[in-house]
Amino acid sequence: MPKLSVEQLDLQGKRVFLRADLNVPLAGRGVADDTRLRAVLPTLQHCLKAGASVILASHLGRPKGKPDPQHSLAPVANRLEELLGQPVPLAPDCVGEAVENLARALKPGECLLLENLRFHPGEEANDPAFAEALARLADCYVNDAFAASHRAHASLVALTQYLKPAAAGLLMRRELEALGQILDHPDRPLVAILGGAKVSDKLGLIHRFLGKVDCLLIGGAMAFTFLKALGHDPGRSLVEPELVDQARQVLAQARARGIQVGLPVDTVVASGPESAEAVRTVNVRQIPPGLMGVDIGQVTLARFKEALRPARTVIWNGPMGVFENPAFATGTIELARAVAGSSAFTVVGGGDTVAAVHQAGVAEKLGYLSTAGGAFLEFLEGRELPGVDALSEA
Ligand code: AMP
Numbered sequence: 341m342p343k344l345s346v347e348q349l350d351l352q353g354k355r356v357f358l359r360a361d362l363n364v365p366l367a368g369r370g371v372a373d374d375t376r377l378r379a380v381l382p383t384l385q386h387c388l389k390a391g392a393s394v395i396l397a398s399h400l401g402r403p404k405g406k407p408d409p410q411h412s413l414a415p416v417a418n419r420l421e422e423l424l425g426q427p428v429p430l431a432p433d434c435v436g437e438a439v440e441n442l443a444r445a446l447k448p449g450e451c452l453l454l455e456n457l458r459f460h461p462g463e464e465a466n467d468p469a470f471a472e473a474l475a476r477l478a479d480c481y482v483n484d485a486f487a488a489s490h491r492a493h494a495s496l497v498a499l500t501q502y503l504k505p506a507a508a509g510l511l512m513r514r515e516l517e518a519l520g521q522i523l524d525h526p527d528r529p530l531v532a533i534l535g536g537a538k539v540s541d542k543l544g545l546i547h548r549f550l551g552k553v554d555c556l557l558i559g560g561a562m563a564f565t566f567l568k569a570l571g572h573d574p575g576r577s578l579v580e581p582e583l584v585d586q587a588r589q590v591l592a593q594a595r596a597r598g599i600q601v602g603l604p605v606d607t608v609v610a611s612g613p614e615s616a617e618a619v620r621t622v623n624v625r626q627i628p629p630g631l632m633g634v635d636i637g638q639v640t641l642a643r644f645k646e647a648l649r650p651a652r653t654v655i656w657n658g659p660m661g662v663f664e665n666p667a668f669a670t671g672t673i674e675l676a677r678a679v680a681g682s683s684a685f686t687v688v689g690g691g692d693t694v695a696a697v698h699q700a701g702v703a704e705k706l707g708y709l710s711t712a713g714g715a716f717l718e719f720l721e722g723r724e725l726p727g728v729d730a731l732s733e734a
Contacts, residue, residue, distance in 0.1 A: 343516070343731040344507040346383060346482045351392035353448055357478035357503055358387065359495050361485035361711070362398035362416045371419040375694075376487070379711050381423060383484045383509035384451065388426075393446035395477050396420075397434060397454040397495055399488065405461030407433075417453045428453050435460065435473035443477040463494050471498035484509025486516070487712035489727025490719075496727035505732040511711075516728065518687055518708035519719050527652035527685060528554055533644070533675070535560030536658030536692065539583045544721040545657075550593055555651070557602040557644050559636045559660035559671065566591065566603050567624050575609070575627035602647050606637030608671070613662040635661030636671035644675060651684040657717065659692050669699070676700035689716035 349356075360380040365372040380396075387394050403411040417430040427450075431439045434454035442452055454477075457463040462470025471494040481503040483489065489496055489512075500506040508516065522530070532553045534542055539562045549556055558566055561578035568579050569587040594601045608618045609631040621637040622628070636644070648654060656679055660671035673696060679686050680702035688697055689710030697703050710716045719725055 342734045343513075343728065344505055344734045345513050346386060346507045346509050348734065349480060349482075349505065349507055351387055351390035351480075354392045354480055355443060355446065355478040356387050356392045356394050357474065357481045357499070358384065358394050358396045358509065359481070359483045359485050359499075360384075360396055360398050360509075361487040362396075362413065362420075363400050363488070364416060366415055369415055371415050374419050374423065376711055377416065377420055377423055379511050380484050380509070383482065383511060384424065386510060387482070388449050388451060391448045393443075393448055394451040395443050395446070395454060396428075396451055397457055397474070398485070399458045399463065399493075399495075400456050401458075403456060403458050405458065405464065407455075407459045411456050411458070413453055413456055420453065424451075426451075431455055433459070435470065435477075440476055457493075457495050464491075466492050466494050466498045468494075468498050468501070470494045472502050474499050475502035478503060480504070481506040482509045483507075483727055483731060484511045485727065486512045486725075487715050489725045490715040490723075492726040497730045500730040500732075506730060508728075508731055512728075514708070515710060515712065519710070519716070521685070522653060522655055522687055523552065523720065523722070526552070529651050530653045530655070531555045531557065531648055531651040531684070533557045533559070533654065533656040533679070534658050535562065535660045535672070536690075537561045537578065539565045539580050539587060542658070542717070543583070543586065544723075545717055546590055548721050550590065550597060550599060553599060555600040555602065555647055556594065557647055559604060559640070559644070559675075560658050561633075562658070563604050564633060570603075572624050573627060573629070574633065575629050575631050577607075577627065577633040600647065602644055604633070604636045604640040605643065606639045607633035608635040608637055608661065608668060610634045610668065613665060613668070615665075615667065617667050633661075634665070635663075635668040641671055641674055645678045648678055648682050648684070651682060654679055654682055654684045654686045655720070656686070656688045657690040657693055659696055663692070663696050663699075669696075672696045673700045676702055680705035689713070
C-alpha cells in the first residue's frame with residue numbers, strides 16, 4: 341500500500357513534527373557537508389508555506405543516551421538558518437515542559453529545531469514513554485528521514501502510535517519511488533554495480549539482485565573473494581575465506597539464470613591501502629604474493645564501461661578500490677563518470693559511493709543520488725524498514 345504523503349495533509353495552523361536526518365559531518369563549529377540539510381528543505385518549506393509550524397527533529401552522531409555538547413545540533417541550526425533564510429532557533433532539549441512551551445508559542449510559518457534526540461536513551465530503545473513526550477509537541481507527524489528509517493527508534497516508530505496521521509516527507513517519497521522503480525519495474529537491461537570492502541555486508545543484496553538484474557559488475561575488495569572462488573591467488577588482497585564457497589554458489593546461480601557477471605580481469609597492486617603509489621597493474625591471475633589489489637585496472641574499467649553501454653537502468657553501491665587514497669581512486673572516479681554519462685536511469689547510493697560521485701563532479705548528471713547508506717541497502721535487499729512501515733497508509 342502506498343504511504344500517506346505530506347502533500348495530502350491539511351497543514352494550515354497545525355504543528356508538524358518533522359523527523360529529518362540531519363546527521364551531517366561537522367568540522368569544528370560548522371557543518372562540513374550540508375547535503376542532508378539541503379535535502380530536507382523542500383519538505384520543510386512545503387510545511388511552512390502551507391501554514392504549519394514545524395518542530396524539526398534529528399539525531400546526530402552517537403552521544404550514548406546523554407547530553408554531550410560535542411553532539412549538539414547547534415551547528416545544524418546555524419546552517420539551516422542560512423539555507424532557509426529565516427530563524428531556526430534550537431530548543432535546549434527535545435522533550436519537557438520548556439520545549440513544549442517553545443513549540444506551543446510557534447506561529448504558522450515558524451520552525452523550531454529540537455536538540456539531539458539521542459541525548460535520551462529512550463530514542464534508540466524505541467521507548468513508548470519517550471515517544472509520548474515527543475508527541476506532546478505537535479499535532480501530526482512527517483518522516484523525511486529515509487536514511488534513518490531502517491532503525492526502530494522512538495522518533496521513527498513508537499512516535500507514530502501517538503501522533504497521527506504519520507506521513508512521508510517529499511525526500512522520503514522520492515527515495516521510495518526511485519528505489520521502488522528499480523525493484524518493481526526497471527527498464528531493462530538492469531545493470532547493478534557492487535563494490536566496497538566486504539562480501540559479507542552485501543550478501544543479502546547480491547542474492548536479491550540475482551532475481552532482478554541482467555548484469556552484475558563486481559569490483560572493490562569484495563571482488564577478490566569471488567576471484568579466489570574461481571581459483572585465482574589474490575596475494576595479500578582482502579579476502580573473506582569463509583565466504584569463498586558462497587561466492588562460488590553465487591557465480592553458479594548467476595550462470596544458471598543467464599545473468600552476466602563481470603569481475604576484474606586486471607588490478608592495480610600496492611603494498612598496502614595507504615601506500616603513496618601503486619607498484620603496477622597486473623592480470624588478476626598474477627597478483628604477486630606480497631601485494632594487494634587496491635583498484636580495478638584499465639582493462640577492467642573498459643569492460644565495465646562496455647557492459648554499461650546497453651543499460652537502461654543502473655544501480656551502483658560501493659567503490660571499485662581504495663578511493664580515499666588519490667593514488668587508487670582512478671577506477672572509482674572513472675566509473676562514476678561512465679555511470680553519469682550513461683543514458684540509463686542511474687541510481688547511486690551509500691556514503692562512499694556518493695562521495696566518489698561528488699569527487700568526480702558528476703552528481704548533477706545522475707538520475708537519483710540516495711543520501712541513505714544502511715537504509716538504502718536494506719530497502720534494496722527487500723527488507724521492511726520499520727520507519728517506513730510505521731507510516732499511515734494513503
Ligand atoms: P563499503 O563500506 O563496504 O562500501 O566499503 C567501502 C570501503 O571499501 C572503502 O573504504 C574502500 O577503501 C574499501 N575498498 C574498496 N576496494 C578495496 C580494496 N581493493 N582493498 C581494500 N579496501 C577496499
